[in-house]
Amino acid sequence: MSQTKHRPQVAIICGSGLGMLADTLKCQDSFAYSDIPGFPQSTVQGHAGRLVFGELKGKTCVCMQGRFHMYEGHSLLKTTFPVRVFKLLGVETLFVTNAAGSLADGLQPGDIMIIKDHVNFPGLVGLNPLCGPNDDKFGPRFPAMSGCYDKNLRCLAMEIAKQLGVAGLMQEGVYAMVGGPNFETIAEARLLHRLGVDAVGMSTAPEVVVATHCGLRVFGLSLITNKVVKSYEDSDSVNHEGVLEVGRLRSHTVQQLVTELIGRMEINNNNTNNAA
Numbered sequence: 001m002s003q004t005k006h007r008p009q010v011a012i013i014c015g016s017g018l019g020m021l022a023d024t025l026k027c028q029d030s031f032a033y034s035d036i037p038g039f040p041q042s043t044v045q046g047h048a049g050r051l052v053f054g055e056l057k058g059k060t061c062v063c064m065q066g067r068f069h070m071y072e073g074h075s076l077l078k079t080t081f082p083v084r085v086f087k088l089l090g091v092e093t094l095f096v097t098n099a100a101g102s103l104a105d106g107l108q109p110g111d112i113m114i115i116k117d118h119v120n121f122p123g124l125v126g127l128n129p130l131c132g133p134n135d136d137k138f139g140p141r142f143p144a145m146s147g148c149y150d151k152n153l154r155c156l157a158m159e160i161a162k163q164l165g166v167a168g169l170m171q172e173g174v175y176a177m178v179g180g181p182n183f184e185t186i187a188e189a190r191l192l193h194r195l196g197v198d199a200v201g202m203s204t205a206p207e208v209v210v211a212t213h214c215g216l217r218v219f220g221l222s223l224i225t226n227k228v229v230k231s232y233e234d235s236d237s238v239n240h241e242g243v244l245e246v247g248r249l250r251s252h253t254v255q256q257l258v259t260e261l262i263g264r265m266e267i268n269n270n271n272t273n274n275a276a
């Protein structure tokens with residue numbers, strides 16, 4: 001921390017193809033993950049591997065240009081390590097973004113889903129970053145996860161979307177994390193759809209679990225990059241290049257939304273920063 005004067009209140013994790021969110025920060029200090037002791041390395045195309053500090057609409061932010069995924073071979077503890085670093089830096093609110101495939105018929109590629117809730121499939125079978133001895137300095141052994149996506153921020157985001165004229169692209173929904181790295185089979189897609197999942201991806205849930213455990217307020221967005229194939233008659237198939245392309249196409253809208261939301265949300269400034 002001796003290398004930046006920024007003391008962030010907000011942290012942003014950029015999903016696949018959404019690294020440009022960091023470009024909006026003013027007065028940037030940027031650090032390659034490879035130069036930060038103990039930080040994992042990004043191995044996925046579209047995840048640059050840089051931690052960027054800066055100002056956005058009067059708030060101090062830190063932005064992860066590139067996240068860590070379980071399928072890269074990182075332990076869940078490593079994939080979520082930055083979230084605890086943010087807590088220790090004094091961050092109060094975490095923004096998570098991701099690229100996801102839609103299962104809900106009303107969600108089209110290019111739409112933006114405000115995450116209302118998640119299904120953490122790896123977590124349901126014990127692949128949870130909170131497994132192992134609990135560190136009471138961060139949070140309780142058995143943290144509640146109901147309401148982990150802040151309702152006020154979700155409402156404010158929708159209000160902002162209306163003012164920006166992009167409300168037609170936006171709706172709330174349930175995100176499910178699967179392990180990846182393969183995309184879904186048709187049978188898996190049908191199962192997820194029946195379970196009430198609106199969009200599926202390969203990240204986010206562990207970060208949100210760790211953030212909620214240590215008392216961070218969370219806001220999440222999924223950029224819908226593709227429709228998940230649910231029919232044996234459908235010859236479409238998804239690929240990572242296509243996912244990144246939709247990220248590029250929608251980058252401006254996502255940037256506008258996040259910037260306005262950060263600008264208008266209230267910060268309590270009562271983060272006691274006493275997790276450790």
Ligand SMILES: O=P(O)(O)O[C@@H]1C[C@H](O)[C@@H](CO)O1
Pocket residue numbers: 014015016044067069097098099100180201202203204239240243
């Ligand atoms: O980091 P996110 O969740 O945005 O990345 C998604 C899931 C896979 O990593 C990748 C597939 O294209 O995009």
Ligand SMILES: Nc1nc2[nH]cnc2c(=O)[nH]1
Pocket residue numbers: 099100101102178180182183184200201202225226227228238243
């Ligand atoms: N699991 C999964 N992750 C994605 N990330 C972007 N699109 C998809 C998808 O269709 N499925």
